[in-house]
Amino acid sequence: LWRETLEQLEQKLSPQLFSTWIKPIEFIRVEKSNVFLRVPNRFFLDWIRDNYVRKIEETLADVGAVEYKVEFEVSSRPRQQENSPAKNSEQTKKESFTPAPQAASAKPAAENWNTNLNPKYIFTDFVSGSSNQFAHAAAMAVANNPATTYNPLFIYGGVGLGKTHLVNAIGNAILKKNSSMRVCYYTSEKFMNELINSLRYARMDEFRNKFRSMDVLLIDDVQFIAGKERTQEEFFHTFNALYESHKQIVVTSDKFPKEIPGLEERLRSRFEWGLIADIQPPDVETKQAILKMKAEKNRINLPEEVIQFLSNSITSNVRELEGFLIRLGAYASLTSTPITLDLAREVLKDILVEKNKEITVEEIQKVVAQHFSLKVADLKSPKRLKALVLPRQIAMYLSRQLTSQSFPEIGDKFGGKDHSTIIHAIKKVEKLMEDDFQLRTTVGNLKNALSR
Numbered sequence: 001l002w003r004e005t006l007e008q009l010e011q012k013l014s015p016q017l018f019s020t021w022i023k024p025i026e027f028i029r030v031e032k033s034n035v036f037l038r039v040p041n042r043f044f045l046d047w048i049r050d051n052y053v054r055k056i057e058e059t060l061a062d063v064g065a066v067e068y069k070v071e072f073e074v075s076s077r078p079r080q081q082e083n084s085p086a087k088n089s090e091q092t093k094k095e096s097f098t099p100a101p102q103a104a105s106a107k108p109a110a111e112n113w114n115t116n117l118n119p120k121y122i123f124t125d126f127v128s129g130s131s132n133q134f135a136h137a138a139a140m141a142v143a144n145n146p147a148t149t150y151n152p153l154f155i156y157g158g159v160g161l162g163k164t165h166l167v168n169a170i171g172n173a174i175l176k177k178n179s180s181m182r183v184c185y186y187t188s189e190k191f192m193n194e195l196i197n198s199l200r201y202a203r204m205d206e207f208r209n210k211f212r213s214m215d216v217l218l219i220d221d222v223q224f225i226a227g228k229e230r231t232q233e234e235f236f237h238t239f240n241a242l243y244e245s246h247k248q249i250v251v252t253s254d255k256f257p258k259e260i261p262g263l264e265e266r267l268r269s270r271f272e273w274g275l276i277a278d279i280q281p282p283d284v285e286t287k288q289a290i291l292k293m294k295a296e297k298n299r300i301n302l303p304e305e306v307i308q309f310l311s312n313s314i315t316s317n318v319r320e321l322e323g324f325l326i327r328l329g330a331y332a333s334l335t336s337t338p339i340t341l342d343l344a345r346e347v348l349k350d351i352l353v354e355k356n357k358e359i360t361v362e363e364i365q366k367v368v369a370q371h372f373s374l375k376v377a378d379l380k381s382p383k384r385l386k387a388l389v390l391p392r393q394i395a396m397y398l399s400r401q402l403t404s405q406s407f408p409e410i411g412d413k414f415g416g417k418d419h420s421t422i423i424h425a426i427k428k429v430e431k432l433m434e435d436d437f438q439l440r441t442t443v444g445n446l447k448n449a450l451s452r
């Protein structure tokens with residue numbers, strides 16, 4: 001009976017789900033119209049109860065055991081290895097599993113849960129402006145109603161634009177409302193390191209149980225797992241398990257899913273299931289608001305004209321902007337002088353000179369080629385391949401925007417193209433950007449990267 005049921009279940013479920021959740025179940029006996037099954041641990045039991053009991057009973061009915069109920073026992077011994085449940089029935093007591101110290105098979109209690117969150121990053125300290133309001137609103141919606149609004153939420157934007165801040169704010173807000181939620185923040189690198197350690201010390205059960213028992217998983221800078229096969233594989237299964245049980249997933253990246261080279265297609269498509277929200281470099285007003293807020297928080301007395309100066313003259317990277325403010329504040333306090341426009345000019349002189357150095361066409365080509373995983377030679381070549389044309393046009397567009405070179409000069413540096421080709425490329429990119437927000441972001445990020 002059980003064998004037939006298994007065969008049927010194997011047909012109904014994906015191989016991954018089948019081997020993770022069904023195969024480890026051990027058949028004990030049938031008594032009256034109860035089918036007794038043994039599962040490896042408490043966590044497993046909860047999961048099966050929430051997700052698979054109906055399916056198992058339906059399948060039992062299909063193979064003749066109509067109206068049979070399944071009853072579970074939890075093995076008292078932690079599983080030695082994946083998919084090889086404890087065989088010794090002497091050691092089996094009904095639902096009396098106590099986790100061994102290292103087994104961590106039961107759900108960790110919320111109070112012992114390490115969230116990895118940075119308590120400093122909260123919504124009230126995040127300045128919303130036109131450049132980030134979409135991502136900000138989406139993050140608030142997710143924080144107010146986890147797993148019911150946008151799942152997954154994918155936030156992308158350039159360096160220092162507030163992704164880490166926002167994703168932590170989501171976690172902190174959820175916990176504030178409901179401290180029993182299991183919220184966890186991970187950079188994709190930390191995820192990978194933990195995975196590697198779990199593999200090395202044969203603790204994959206523990207790893208999986210941990211990630212699969214989360215209510216909210218926040219993964220920062222997911223682009224780093226691109227090209228890492230095993231990590232992507234495991235993340236994919238974690239994602240599926242959480243998604244299937246209606247848990248919230250938030251992912252950040254410095255690129256749009258389609259533009260992350262080396263990211264598996266199946267992960268890419270999952271990231272696109274939910275909402276993709278972008279953060280653009282802040283405009284002048286947002287920069288001013290951020291500076292005002294940060295100055296107040298750090299008790300730095302910042303005159304209006306210095307705010308104007310800072311927000312007009314430099315970087316769009318908020319982290320850098322903050323760095324300038326702190327530096328200025330420290331200088332003023334150490335020398336006991338008030339912050340004035342002259343002082344700001346003086347203190348930031350070196351940085352500003354560096355910043356205002358003219359960008360070259362060669363630098364642009366290098367950065368664009370790198371972004372699209374192409375060679376600089378491809379950008380200069382006459383090849384009309386689809387994958388080359390747009391990056392090449394973007395590079396031409398940026399060359400015109402960011403340097404003072406003429407059309408023929410730019411043409412020369414792109415392998416001797418005539419000036420009409422350059423003009424056409426620029427018009428083309430401008431036209432495309434009008435209604436393609438992804439392209440707008442890409443170009444914005446490239447510009448940002450180049451002016452750093």
Ligand code: ADP
Binds near residue numbers: 126132166
């Ligand atoms: P990212 O993860 O996108 O590289 P971070 O979230 O680390 O950027 O942000 C860099 C710094 O800038 C942080 O100190 C963060 O608090 C600050 N920051 C970024 N955007 C904002 C904003 N809109 N309001 C207030 N602070 C911001």
Ligand code: MG
Binds near residue numbers: 221
């Ligand atoms: Mg970050």
